[in-house]
Amino acid sequence: GAGVSQSPSNKVTEKGKDVELRCDPISGHTALYWYRQSLGQGLEFLIYFQGNSAPDKSGLPSDRFSAERTGGSVSTLTIQRTQQEDSAVYLCASSLAAVASFEAFFGQGTRLTVV
């Protein structure tokens, strides 16, 4: 596709359930980032993938959060045992590489609501 694609666009889940959020980066982009945007807040870094290197997980808020990237392309962010404070917009971004390109392109995000 032409841009970063995220699915679903909206997700309502019950507290305690697990959710999976998907990100399809721009073809050829080796760097992929997940951010979280809470209501009225800035964007909070969660995790970074670059090629086959070990991911930078330093932003994950708890061990309920995990992410993987299969084949260097599609990424899935998983939140286990969701809590109400997990409600936010989860944004994925990709770039050619952290070294080669300055511009990170963002998807439209997945709005997660935990009820």
Next chain:
Amino acid sequence: QQQVKQSPQSLIVQKGGIPIINCAYENTAFDYFPWYQQFPGKGPALLIAIRPDVSEKKEGRFTISFNKSAKQFSLHIMDSQPGDSATYFCAASKRGSSNTGKLIFGQGTTLQVKP
């Protein structure tokens, strides 16, 4: 050390006015300072970016002013239009092969341009 502080939180100007949004950072290792524009329901989109070796950069009606000694940078929007009404985020990162290039975002400024 990792924070980027942005002000004001919100801004209202008349059409044709020049809104100014300010950001300050602490980590002198940052070497890339982008501004992102976000419309409701959309992901952030890169507007303009600057490296610390220049003091000003212009792209169309958007100008970044950069003060390395003060560790501050600002966005000026010339001849603002109602279509510029959006949320603006400043960010900072450290690029290079030994860094992830993750963006540290300010809290955002909601701009309203009145007709």
